[in-house]
Amino acid sequence: MTPNPRLLAALLGAALLPAMAASHSSATFISEQDLNGDGKVLLAEFKLGRQVEFARMDFDADGVLSEAEYLGEFEGRLMLRVGKIADPEKRREEQQRQMRQAKVRFGVLDADKNGSISPEEFQATGMRMFNLHDRNQDGVVDDTDMKLAEQERKDGKTSFVSP
Ligand SMILES: [Ca+2]
Ligand SMILES: [Ca+2]
Ligand SMILES: [Ca+2]
Numbered sequence: 001m002t003p004n005p006r007l008l009a010a011l012l013g014a015a016l017l018p019a020m021a022a023s024h025s026s027a028t029f030i031s032e033q034d035l036n037g038d039g040k041v042l043l044a045e046f047k048l049g050r051q052v053e054f055a056r057m058d059f060d061a062d063g064v065l066s067e068a069e070y071l072g073e074f075e076g077r078l079m080l081r082v083g084k085i086a087d088p089e090k091r092r093e094e095q096q097r098q099m100r101q102a103k104v105r106f107g108v109l110d111a112d113k114n115g116s117i118s119p120e121e122f123q124a125t126g127m128r129m130f131n132l133h134d135r136n137q138d139g140v141v142d143d144t145d146m147k148l149a150e151q152e153r154k155d156g157k158t159s160f161v162s163p
Pocket of ligand 3: 135136
């Protein structure tokens with residue numbers, strides 16, 4: 001039996017790209033990526049956002065993301081988030097868990113395993129994310145895709161994509 005490629009992509013995405021957990025619902029995706037505030041995300045808009053994000057993380061501006069740059073940027077954001085956890089033991093555990101996941105993500109993003117993330121590698125991962133949200137594949141993530149995702153969720157098709 002040949003696995004459904006979309007199902008496989010979804011499973012891989014869920015397993016290998018925990019970064020997506022933060023953007024797993026299309027509503028969150030739109031609110032994070034909608035640069036001009038019109039309630040939808042065009043492919044070009046999304047790519048531009050990724051470019052800006054890449055440049056922001058590329059601290060030494062050498063055109064690629066090193067592991068230190070990638071993890072350092074993530075750690076900064078993580079500190080703000082885990083700071084809300086009152087129990088110091090739990091906070092430390094969560095921090096370590098998240099950093100381990102970030103290391104795994106770096107390995108996934110670095111598709112050619114040369115030790116750094118190129119802009120192409122960064123965009124390729126973004127495209128997979130975009131395609132997951134663009135349910136009807138029209139190059140825009142908007143209300144229609146949210147409704148489709150909602151319907152699929154009701155039908156129990158993609159519970160692992162949008163739990
Ligand atoms: Ca760099
Ligand atoms: Ca690479
Ligand atoms: Ca769409």
